[in-house]
Amino acid sequence: MIQIENIYKSFNGFAVLKALSFQVGKGEIFALMGGSGNGKSVILKHIVGLMKPDQGHVFVDGKDICHLKGNHLEEIRGRIGFLFQNGALFTSFTVYENVAFPLREKTKWGENEIREKVLMELDQVGLAGAENKYPAELSGGMIKRTAFARALVKKPEIMLFDEPTTGLDPITAHTILDLIKSLHGHLGFTAIIVSHELSRVFQIAHKVAMLHEGTIWTIGTPEEILSSKDPVVRQFISGATEGPLKFY
Numbered sequence: 060m061i062q063i064e065n066i067y068k069s070f071n072g073f074a075v076l077k078a079l080s081f082q083v084g085k086g087e088i089f090a091l092m093g094g095s096g097n098g099k100s101v102i103l104k105h106i107v108g109l110m111k112p113d114q115g116h117v118f119v120d121g122k123d124i125c126h127l128k129g130n131h132l133e134e135i136r137g138r139i140g141f142l143f144q145n146g147a148l149f150t151s152f153t154v155y156e157n158v159a160f161p162l163r164e165k166t167k168w169g170e171n172e173i174r175e176k177v178l179m180e181l182d183q184v185g186l187a188g189a190e191n192k193y194p195a196e197l198s199g200g201m202i203k204r205t206a207f208a209r210a211l212v213k214k215p216e217i218m219l220f221d222e223p224t225t226g227l228d229p230i231t232a233h234t235i236l237d238l239i240k241s242l243h244g245h246l247g248f249t250a251i252i253v254s255h256e257l258s259r260v261f262q263i264a265h266k267v268a269m270l271h272e273g274t275i276w277t278i279g280t281p282e283e284i285l286s287s288k289d290p291v292v293r294q295f296i297s298g299a300t301e302g303p304l305k306f307y
């Protein structure tokens with residue numbers, strides 16, 4: 060579903076991605092881990108065509124997104140839900156209005172249809188009854204859930220989660236990752252998750268890749284990564300979890 064082929068990306072002469080390649084199969088949950096500033100968000104932005112590689116190709120469902128323009132690019136983007144890191148809600152909109160926004164922008168649906176869809180989506184993410192609240196009245200976990208509902212409303216085939224648990228306490232963070240897992244079970248989207256909650260991420264991902272020095276340093280099943288003898292991987296895993304990786 061997603062195929063990244065040998066991409067290079069530099070900013071002001073500083074190479075962030077170097078000959079980076081990986082693939083994500085349809086329906087797979089793919090976790091991307093790596094230290095801060097390693098280029099995880101940059102990779103996700105390439106997949107939605109917000110950034111273009113200096114060299115290489117990014118294929119989404121077989122289409123080279125780097126060469127798509129106008130309606131063709133919009134069509135592919137419409138199939139991708141993106142939870143941006145620090146992604147904000149519209150603060151002057153209620154939860155309901157935030158989730159309805161993509162439908163008002165991208166469809167010609169009437170108010171009844173929109174209402175039915177929005178309330179169904181809020182129910183799915185555990186926010187039934189919160190539709191009239193404003194973002195300032197929400198907890199961190201509720202903000203993430205609202206953003207998730209807003210991304211889901213377009214029925215995306217691909218979901219990109221850029222640190223969906225940042226700023227949440229560990230229990231709420233686990234609940235959000237469990238929600239991703241359970242909705243993946245219902246909806247079957249292809250997902251890439253960037254998250255530092257490794258203990259939970261290792262439980263829900265089919266494949267884990269470690270980004271290091273601008274390239275995919277290691278890739279494998281969670282079991283393979285956990286049993287890796289590579290010192291870079293070992294150090295990252297124990298550092299990110301402040302001790303040996305434990306399952307809850």
Ligand SMILES: Nc1ncnc2c1ncn2[C@@H]1O[C@H](COP(=O)(O)OP(=O)(O)OP(=O)(O)O)[C@@H](O)[C@H]1O
Pocket residue numbers: 070075093094095096097098099100101102144
């Ligand atoms: N638009 C941009 N212009 C210039 N430099 C950028 C831009 N976007 C990212 N970078 C640089 O690219 C590098 C990778 O950034 P990126 O945001 O992908 O890191 P990250 O792995 O997501 O880190 P974090 O875990 O902190 O979110 C950083 O050095 C960053 O400064």
Ligand SMILES: [Mg+2]
Pocket residue numbers: 099100101144221
């Ligand atoms: Mg980032």
